[in-house]
Amino acid sequence: MRAGSGRGAMNENAALLPWVVIRQDDKDNRYRVGRFATKDEAEKTAEGLDASGHQRLYCVERVGQGLPQP
Numbered sequence: 001m002r003a004g005s006g007r008g009a010m011n012e013n014a015a016l017l018p019w020v021v022i023r024q025d026d027k028d029n030r031y032r033v034g035r036f037a038t039k040d041e042a043e044k045t046a047e048g049l050d051a052s053g054h055q056r057l058y059c060v061e062r063v064g065q066g067l068p069q070p
Contacts, residue, residue, distance in 0.1 A: 017036055020036070020061055021058055022061055023049070024057045043060050
């Protein structure tokens with residue numbers, strides 16, 4: 001196995017890059033756009049994407065802190 005792969009790799013990435021930018025389209029589909037080390041870095045990216053004028057919502061979430069399930 002390559003270094004950084006396998007079950008532990010996701011936990012390591014979450015610890016190093018705990019902030020994600022999520023794109024939500026008009027049909028409520030959600031996609032992870034990127035992972036970031038700081039909330040500020042993630043917010044700046046989301047703001048830049050929001051400024052593009054597309055009909056999409058970009059939000060910042062901490063890994064494991066997504067929307068509650070119904």
